[in-house]
Amino acid sequence: MPRSSFSDNPILRVSRPVSACSRCRSAKVKCDGKLPACTACEKAGRESECSAANSQFARGKERSYVAALELRIEKLEKRLQYARSRKASVAQHDPDAPPAVDPGRKDSLAFIRAAIHRKAARTRENADVNSLVSDFGYLSVNATTQDFEPSELNMTFARLVLAASTNDPVPEPKGTGLPAEHATRALIQFYEANILPLYPAFSIVSLYSVVDRLYQEIPGPLRNSEYWLFWMVLAISSAAQSRSMRDKSYLDALEFVGRALPHADRALTPGYAAQLQSLILLTQYSMLDPTHFSSWHLIGFTCRAVVDLGFHQDLPYMQPSDLEARRRTFYCVYALDRAISMVHARAFSFYDDAVSVALPSPTKPCGPLSTSDPTVKVPLDASVPLFRLRQLQSGWYQTLFQSDPTDPLPDANSYIWQVCSEMRKWSEGLPDNVPIRIREMLDLELRYSYVYCIAPSARAPHVTPYGRVLIFEHVIACVNRIYDIANGAVNTAFYTYHDALRVFFMGSQFVAALRDGGDSLLSGSPIPMPLAMPGTASPPPLPQRLDRDVGDNLDRSIRCLARVRLTLKLYGDRWENASSLMDTFEAMSADLLESLKSRQAMRDAAATTQAGGFVA
Structure with missing residues (x-):
């Protein structure tokens, strides 16, 4: 099967740093991107003057990042279409166009001319693609955008994340039904015992509630983020127990990820805490499957979403339980960012100076809701010691x-x-x-x-x-x-x-x-x-x-x-x-x-x- 043109399926790369506001940029000081006004502007008493450096994203002129992307893509697609039509027209009438050559005839001049034209065509196509990709650098990734609906044609935040972080495509899932219930609960208990005590980004009670509704005689309705939670936990647990790239655990993990991806558009919808939980799960899986996902790119998107949602700052007016959940979510992202950045010898996604979040209190996790076996040990929380080590x-x-x-x-x-x-x-x-x-x-x-x-x-x-x-x-x-x-x-x-x-x-x-x-x-x-x-x-x-x-x-x-x-x-x-x-x-x-x-x-x-x- 011939490969599709690179210009039809470009690899998207988006820069990670948070854009400084216009005042911090002119003063050449560090800007933490806090909303609605950065810390530097707040300390100077100029909250009203804090605005993005790019006027199209200035206060009062905010617009959807995805809408801006779509507009830019539409413009460049027209340029590509014009260039291709121009190329076809020139190929029909240009006397210098490469002539048809008998493949059996060894005409070196004809072959050289054909090679030159092929190289020129590739150069033009690559230039168009580079122009398209470079334009993304002028757009600030806004992870709080909510004014778009996923469709087959538009670019969503989830598709941008997956395009930038996918190394090899995940194979299409082979099944459509649920795995056996006992196998599902065994995988969840593995996650609950070995991973959740370190990264308590969600409540185990909510996960078991999803399982109970799925395995009812008539399954209850679930949100896309709940399907994502279910399938990604199974994928992470399977990949964590794999011993080779060919064993059943790894193949099961790929199957479960394939089942989760159709829910990505809704699960990664910007502006909600569920988005952060979904990104954390995908980042955890990428650490176990570098063949298909880049943990470095994923933690970058996750950190950007954390900053855009303001999770890097404590909100004193919140209810204690909500504040604790917010802190645990933030420090899960913080711990993953520090671990991934250090192991790759790269810079952190944000500095400690921009963070003002107290460590959460140790959680008191519940035991598995699906069993009354007294021999099942309740997993103990180890996240706070890990967060402190990461600090x-x-x-x-x-x-x-x-x-x-x-x-x-x-x-x-x-x-x-x-x-x-x-x-x-x-x-x-x-x-x-x-x-x-x-x-x-x-x-x-x-x-x-x-x-x-x-x-x-x-x-x-x-x-x-x-x-x-x-x-x-x-x-x-x-x-x-x-x-x-x-x-x-x-x-x-x-x-x-x-x-x-x-x-x-x-x-x-x-x-x-x-x-x-x-x-x-x-x-x-x-x-x-x-x-x-x-x-x-x-x-x-x-x-x-x-x-x-x-x-x-x-x-x-x-x-x-x-x-x-x-x-x-x-x-x-x-x-x-x-x-x-x-x-x-x-x-x-x-x-x-x-x-x-x-x-x-x-x-x-x-x-x-x-x-x-x-x-x-």
Whole structure:
């Protein structure tokens, strides 16, 4: 089947940043985009002067973003149609048009002329498409627009989101009925136990209500957002339990996503809290299926919707229960944005300075409504500890990696030890009732954070010898545990493709530490902890070695490098992109691994010779 023209199905890319108001733009100050007036204008007492830089979106002249898109597309479609008709006319009458050539005749001049005309046609088409796509940059994505109705012809917010974030199209669903009820409830209980305690973006009561209505003898009426909630939860739970791209769980996940997508236009309708919940679910799924969706683009749209709806600011006049739900929704988006941005080494969607939202209170979740079995354990809320960790990560990531690289920190080591101390105190203060599987996941996040903030950055380019020892020990401890998790029969907590990126990152830092201070690290000689300056925090202590972590540092290093590769290989069965990470890591570490093995062989040979001498 011939491929459709790229101009008929362009890939849409929309910039993420929030447009500054005209006053902030002229004053060259940061604008948080808060509605109806930004924080800077409020503090200056000029709320009435706060307006968008583009006059067509100024106060009093607001219009639908989608309507503006449609107008722009209509205009450019006319230009494309005119260009195509002009091209057809020229092809019929232009004496320089490429002549028909006998395919059996090897006329090099004719072939060259035909190739030149094909290239010129592609160039013109690409120019038209680039003009179309570039025009989207002049339009501000308004996630609160409500004055449009989805149809087969117009561009909706959902279609824009899907066009920008879809990598490969999702296959068409094969079925039309509901899955077996016992299978549905098993998937929901998996989500309830492993994912909802970390990201409580919706009430489990509402989800079970949807299930009950769907499985009635005569199904009750449901909104599109409720269908979306149902199918996406099933998709996320199935994908989270998948072990390869070919197993039943992954194929079921694709089926469930295919069943959800027809409801996207209504579920992602801008201006409602349900839109944020729907975007959160789609972002969670994208973290488990990078083949079909880009988590980076999706979290960008989600954050823009959060800012447009004003969820980044507390509203004191709200009812306490509504305010708590609003806070939980915001921090679910905040936590996902920080995690996704850090793992991709990119900027956050919004700065902490623009946020004024208190952490929510720990929730008291209900047990499954569909069972009276007393052995079913009620999942405990672990979201607030996760949100607090994301706040700590956000602070040092912005300081070390997202601030002006030409402005080095005056005392980088003291700053790094301070943030490590804060994260250690956070870990020591975790509630006792956090489930073991989630506590283990948070411990891995802590070790990853240690390695990340101690590693060289633009504002702290130098790592101390003690810092290299910390990286060495935390990487080994983390890789050993994630290797066991990757080999496990089932997933626990919420492990995604981003964990493959984390393994690759830590393996890379391990290689760099060995190359910079290999002799010192491999010798195993103790490196004293640096003395802290008065009034500053002490460096974190070295982690305790587990009993099964046997051997000297040379053996441990070789085993760690092998386990990084094997873990990426296992993840490659689930996510194709992880295979390329494994290939890159192998190439990066090949010379180091060869050197370590040579050193190991020399050590063993010397030990054998020495043992033989004692025997003689």
